[in-house]
Amino acid sequence: MDVERVTGELYALRPSEFTAARDAYVAEARRAKDGEGGEGPAGPRGGGGGPDRPRPAGTGAGRGPRDGDRRQDGGRRGRRAAPPRRAEREEAAEAAAEAERTARETGAALRTAEQTLDGVRDAVARAEKEVRRHGRAER
Numbered sequence: 001m002d003v004e005r006v007t008g009e010l011y012a013l014r015p016s017e018f019t020a021a022r023d024a025y026v027a028e029a030r031r032a033k034d035g036e037g038g039e040g041p042a043g044p045r046g047g048g049g050g051p052d053r054p055r056p057a058g059t060g061a062g063r064g065p066r067d068g069d070r071r072q073d074g075g076r077r078g079r080r081a082a083p084p085r086r087a088e089r090e091e092a093a094e095a096a097a098e099a100e101r102t103a104r105e106t107g108a109a110l111r112t113a114e115q116t117l118d119g120v121r122d123a124v125a126r127a128e129k130e131v132r133r134h135g136r137a138e139r
Helices: 003-012 015-032 056-073 086-138
Strands: none
Touching (some): 003 015
16 A cells, blocks of 8 residues: 555545545555555554544645646646646637737827827917917007
């Protein structure tokens, strides 16, 4: 019996499932008289009891990385995460294209606003000049 594998499986379980599964592994190891030099899921000879039941905080911490391992690389530890799948690459490409379209549209709107503002400034300057000219003529 591979103690590390069994321990990993036990700590990946919910706390409510842990004790029953641990007891089943202990019984199996005792029946097979397997203990890797006296140590098995029940712990060192004379220690009995096996791994302590995980506490709630440790349960999530122990389960998260294992769930992530299965999603990324089939549960094989020490390997790099799988490259993005075609759907993920296509989704990223669509998002990038949408961002580029949005940037172009924003740039066009900004240029239009600048042209409008330039026209308004020119109109104000002409009006001020006309007011000054009429003000001198009335004197």
